[in-house]
Amino acid sequence: MSSIPLAFDCIVVGSGNAGSCAALAAKDAGCARVLVVDKCPPDWVGGNGYFTAGAYRTVHEGVHDLLPIVHNVPPDSDLASKIDIDPYTHDHFTGDIMRLGGGQPNRELVKALVDDSRATVQWLADRVKMPFTLSFNRQAYLVDGRQKFWGGLALSVQDGGKGVIAAHQKALKEAGVEVWFDTPAVELKVEKGIVTGVVVKRNQETVYLQTPAVILAAGGYEASRQLRGKYMGSQWEYAKVRGTPYNTGDGLSLATAAGARLVGDFQGCHSTCWDANAPADTGDRCLSNQFTKSGYPLGLMLNSLGERFVDEGEDFRNYTYAKFGKRILEQPGGYAFQVWDSKVTSWLREEEYGDGIVKKIWADSLDELVVKLEGEGLERKEAFLETLNVYNNAVRSFQAENSDKMWDPAIKDSLSTQSGHHSLPLPKSNWAVTIDQGPFLAVKVACGITFTFGGLAIDPSTAAVLSESGEPIPGLFCTGELVGGLFYTNYPGGSGLTAGAVFGRKAGTNAAVLMQ
Known part of the structure; x- marks a missing residue:
């Protein structure tokens, strides 16, 4: 020394x-x-x-409080007048x-x-x-011509x-x-x-x-x-x-x-839905956070046995993603499949689900999809199809009883699987729409640990x-x-x-x- x-x-x-x-x-x-x-x-x-x-999550008084510190929205611009951010x-x-x-x-x-x-x-x-920005790409959806922020979070860099x-x-x-x-x-x-x-x-x-x-x-x-x-x-x-x-x-x-x-x-940590093909022991300095796969509220997650294991619509994504990684790790093999149909795939974030970012599994029918997923580790394709069938029936029953409710990813819209005639033991509490219109998309996800x-x-x-x-x-x-x-x-x-x-x-x- x-x-x-x-x-x-x-x-x-x-x-x-x-x-x-x-x-x-x-x-x-x-x-x-x-x-x-x-x-x-x-x-x-x-x-x-x-x-x-x-x-960065912070207390704020609304959009007027944040505009002076962000670089991507001029305070007096037309865009600024079309942004909805509730005070936090x-x-x-x-x-x-x-x-x-x-x-x-x-x-x-x-x-x-x-x-x-x-x-x-x-x-x-x-x-x-x-260089703060308003996080349009992660925390807002364009609904009826307005950028609607959700989940109490608006600032990014x-x-x-x-x-x-x-x-x-x-x-x-x-x-x-x-x-x-x-x-x-x-x-x-x-x-x-x-x-x-x-x-x-x-x-x-x-x-x-x-x-x-x-x-x-x-x-x-x-x-x-x-x-x-x-x-x-x-x-x-x-x-x-x-x-x-x-x-x-x-x-x-x-x-x-x-x-x-x-x-x-x-025993606890921040863990998230992570690309199953990402490196095991280190992040990637180039792709970085793009290995995150947080589009599950718009679809479903099923394990290798063809079973759902979380309420994908329990809450906004930024209130559930830090715990759902653990649930994936608990599944057989430590992986799962996220699934969507053509009604919602355009709403998936490009930085997480874009071409060249993740291995996409496309199919024109659900029967074709499960055959392809067998090559990725799906063990029970009949159970997978039955889970989707039961889910779709529950969604249709809810829609039949609640025809006035509309799908809106910017709010907890209460579109669920729970109705007077058909309810699931494990509900999807918000953003529940049928998965029945091809082409269908699936990606394989694992557990990514962020910090303890x-x-x-x-x-x-x-x-x-x-x-x-x-x-x-x-x-x-x-x-x-x-x-x-x-x-x-x-x-x-x-x-x-x-x-x-x-x-x-x-x-x-x-x-x-x-x-x-």
Whole structure:
């Protein structure tokens, strides 16, 4: 080990959205020399943030509140007058996190996230120059000539996660923040209960970096088959890694060795419907989030035995996609088939279902479709056809009793399979239309794991890491996916990037206090 420590005012472990926000906030708050270290090579900068769709969920007052910070809709344009975005209140945001988490999320953490969400988005727009857009392609449908946003989410970033990380890297460079790649953090130095530095591996040497403040933003353990199996069960060893292969639980081991307390849902994670032909242990830097397959509310999902296993219309996609990946993993073989007919295929998003993006299985009839699906792993084609037949009959019965109801993908339209004459044990609660008009389309999907929910206990107001006794560990902070106790079982889409930014700002700002 080098005998002469290098000194920094603040060191951030992790180069993703959360770590970048922390580093910039620390720099702005008075830390003259800020360093970001990441064990990944430069080509893998950005952690999981790079692989996202770039969505940020935030409290807002409606379309007029968001137009000043987006780049794709001039405030006085004709397009601006044809956009419907309902206000998303503190109660809405809080209620979504608590509802999807079964009442288990730490209420103080949730409050800190929700209360600071709008100010943080504004900071990203002003300070980071984040190229925000209204997410027409993911969160709106064109209905009766109007762009109708749904699911409480409207903001995204130009070029998705790639745009998020590009903006962060530019802002860090302009602020004079140093970034070292190929530099894993291997140990936290602690003296008399106070964190005083970080030991890293750099250029094949062990180097001690001295600092009064360390911010851990190294992600969860989703890329470690071993830790997934340990915490979540052996079946999770077969989930496909959606993002970076470098999130292998380093932050957990660093912090617990320094006395940090683990909290949260260690059996839970953000998992999604993922292309069954995607790589197993790493995301693709080119296709990135395009492996997501979130068109299931418009159709059905059936397993290899020809059975449905989720209510595809339970809620808007961004309230169900983070949990349905787990349900796919639980099916025989760990895969399923999404199916649509010609009435809805044009509504599928091009970036997820376009030619060259996914293997499409087309057929002019359902009989032809099941024959083709046998080659993809369908084991019981008769059961598959019977499931569709029973479903179609249930939809027709509902339509016969509710002829006034119209299909509308921008609202929960209540078109279901449950009527007075025919109801399914497993309903489809919204957007239920028959699958009976060819050509038919199917794609094979698997479970893609994005990030894990279990992590470190932090102080909601400062992002300081808490010890086993519940007291802050002096000099140690945490943000991003490594924060535990915020999400359980499921989460509302777009909350992850916002949470990383909110607690990253808190961590960076409070790290700078140690310089005073």
